[in-house]
Amino acid sequence: MAETILQKIVERGHYKFVDSVETWQEAVKLSTDTLVATGYCTADYYQQINDCVEKYGPYVVFDHYVAMPHSQEGAGGVLKTSVGFMRVKDVVDFGEDEDGEKKEAKLFFTLASCDPNEHLDNIQQLMGIFTNEDLLDALMEAETPEDILKAEQDFPCEEF
């Protein structure tokens, strides 16, 4: 069977465990660190993501403390397609959306996409993860890459 996205994240070292951050902007920047370090995106890619969130609001924050920071398809700054994972222990505050609903995140799945096929596969797998609350709960408790893999084994995803 092909590798799952969480297996790729672990294998490529695209994971980070953080206790707390001051601002969501800092969180987004930190979430791109491992992608920058391994040559998947440029050091200023986070700025494009932050500009987008500032312009359109925190629509990249979903239910169950999940954020998917990303920029445009074919965005400048992306060198290779991957997803960076970051778990923050303390809730990151993204403010409120236009309906006054609080937007908060602890799990970051930061997209760097330039290969449409791999991106499509990543998105489909991410949907499986984002709708799997047991897995998300386990990932929020993860401290090591082994914990990520174990969480996935314990709570397999539905295929989209």
Place this chain on the structure above:
Amino acid sequence: MAQKLDNKKLLACCANGAGSSLMMEKAVEKVMKKYGVKPAELRHCPVSEGKTAARNYDVVFCARTFAKTFEGNLGANTTLIPLRNVMSAPEIEKALKEAGLVE
């Protein structure tokens, strides 16, 4: 049984046209399969492009944040479906049912 959305054109929009609109497209696809609907077209794009394209579509899906953007940009027969959770197939199914578009 024939469905109202058979041969219709469906569009999913988000800010970038890269992440959440693709998730929406996949979630819509799931609902279409469940009801055996065969739309003529189902695609995703950025809101900037969707704004001008919307009038040529029968149904446009977007995150609630972007609903305002489409005001005055829809065709006479275009239904706009703003979503709270863009990847929720149950929410999409419920909204389409309420709009009388699937049964």
